[in-house]
Amino acid sequence: MAHQVTSKDIPINGEHLEKGKIATLQMICGGIGGIGLLASLIYLRTGSGEIHGSYAFSWLFAVFFITTIVLGGCFWTFLHNLSNSGWGTSVRRLMENLGFVFPFLIVFYIPFLFPDVQQYLWEWMTAFKKATDAHPDMGSSEALMHSSNAHDHLLAAKTFYLNPGFWLLRFAFYFIGLGFFMWLVRKFSIAQDTDDKPGTKNLFAARKHSSWSMIIFGVTLTFLALDFVMALDYSWFSTMFGVYVFAGSALNSMAVLILTGIFLQKMGYLKNVVTQEHYHIMGKLCFAFTVFWAYVSFSQFFLIWYANITEETRYFLLRNTENWNLLSLTLVFMHFGLPFLALLRSDVKKSSKFMTIFCFYILFMHVLDVYHMIIPERGPSVGLVIDDHPQLWISGSWLGDILALVIAVCAFLFIYLRNLTSAALYPHRDPRILESANLHN
Numbered sequence: 001m002a003h004q005v006t007s008k009d010i011p012i013n014g015e016h017l018e019k020g021k022i023a024t025l026q027m028i029c030g031g032i033g034g035i036g037l038l039a040s041l042i043y044l045r046t047g048s049g050e051i052h053g054s055y056a057f058s059w060l061f062a063v064f065f066i067t068t069i070v071l072g073g074c075f076w077t078f079l080h081n082l083s084n085s086g087w088g089t090s091v092r093r094l095m096e097n098l099g100f101v102f103p104f105l106i107v108f109y110i111p112f113l114f115p116d117v118q119q120y121l122w123e124w125m126t127a128f129k130k131a132t133d134a135h136p137d138m139g140s141s142e143a144l145m146h147s148s149n150a151h152d153h154l155l156a157a158k159t160f161y162l163n164p165g166f167w168l169l170r171f172a173f174y175f176i177g178l179g180f181f182m183w184l185v186r187k188f189s190i191a192q193d194t195d196d197k198p199g200t201k202n203l204f205a206a207r208k209h210s211s212w213s214m215i216i217f218g219v220t221l222t223f224l225a226l227d228f229v230m231a232l233d234y235s236w237f238s239t240m241f242g243v244y245v246f247a248g249s250a251l252n253s254m255a256v257l258i259l260t261g262i263f264l265q266k267m268g269y270l271k272n273v274v275t276q277e278h279y280h281i282m283g284k285l286c287f288a289f290t291v292f293w294a295y296v297s298f299s300q301f302f303l304i305w306y307a308n309i310t311e312e313t314r315y316f317l318l319r320n321t322e323n324w325n326l327l328s329l330t331l332v333f334m335h336f337g338l339p340f341l342a343l344l345r346s347d348v349k350k351s352s353k354f355m356t357i358f359c360f361y362i363l364f365m366h367v368l369d370v371y372h373m374i375i376p377e378r379g380p381s382v383g384l385v386i387d388d389h390p391q392l393w394i395s396g397s398w399l400g401d402i403l404a405l406v407i408a409v410c411a412f413l414f415i416y417l418r419n420l421t422s423a424a425l426y427p428h429r430d431p432r433i434l435e436s437a438n439l440h441n
Helices: 023-046 049-082 087-099 102-113 115-121 123-134 140-145 150-156 164-194 201-228 241-266 276-307 310-318 324-342 352-382 397-421 433-437
Strands: none
Touching: 023 049, 023 102, 023 115, 023 397, 049 087, 049 102, 049 115, 049 164, 049 201, 049 241, 049 352, 049 397, 087 164, 087 241, 087 276, 087 397, 087 433, 102 115, 102 164, 102 397, 115 123, 115 352, 123 150, 123 164, 140 150, 164 201, 201 241, 241 276, 241 352, 276 310, 276 324, 276 352, 310 352, 324 352, 352 397
């Protein structure tokens, strides 16, 4: 029978991750991430040509992959507070630390403000500028209607949303709005650790602000995905795309939280407050969002393919041309089929060894999923043509994809590790910590 955790087993000042234990890892990640981020900023600002355009897509792929995971941390934090969850109290601080990476991501997004980067990624910006420059006496919609490009006429109907001024306003809203609320909710949580009169004041404050925060989160995730990914082809549209991105975000952020808990326990932390029961529940959440991801992705494909509208089907036609169909099929069987079967058993969800391997596997599948969202658009957008044939794949471009991913992941880990050392690893003065520590399900 498992040991019953009492208040005597909870340190008065909580458990704090010693900086010395992760100093080497943090230094390596900080070095690679910092130097790589600076070099990428300089290159994306000053570069030109095919390689420059190719790396712009590489950078978007890497940054968006990290963004989905961080947004998932925001989601789990707000959901925990709103649902008044007892079981998750032991791992709530991990959720908060993951979500609190989001405000720092604005540095990763600076290159997307460069016109030389925008011209490759978002053709609507180029079309908008050309039309308004050619007809300065007209409104943007009218100017686009006078364009000889038929696709510009479709853009004309979307200028209420797809215009540079509103795009910049939304850009600022994402990081200022959600970044502020994530900081605020985490602030209340940390204040609970040192409150002279421990109780529910900060707990209720965090729950209250999480209600607003969840709305801001939903708006941010949905429209950030639309602005940075779906708008790569402004003629394509899907009402399910935001939900599709959300499903992958929730799934893979939970995988990161499981890995964090396992690694911290291997270093001697969280021994009394995180048990196999927590990993069992977190594994069940992974299973649930694996199914949800498959449901949403298939529904999006099925409805668009069945409707057979040219502007909609282009997305899937492109991703089933040449060898891209192999990646599409891989996601069907390896992102859904294998995880679905593997996570059915309750005993494997309680195994730290299995979940360590499987969470890395889930994250790798998510890399492929984000790659599938973004990179097929690179060939047509960069405009590489060989022997009068447009190329869907740019030779050697995968090197830039790997480089950008390594830089972004290292920079993310540096910030995440910094957050982990900045406060206690769990809210040790939360009234529900013993309930969570003695979880049984």
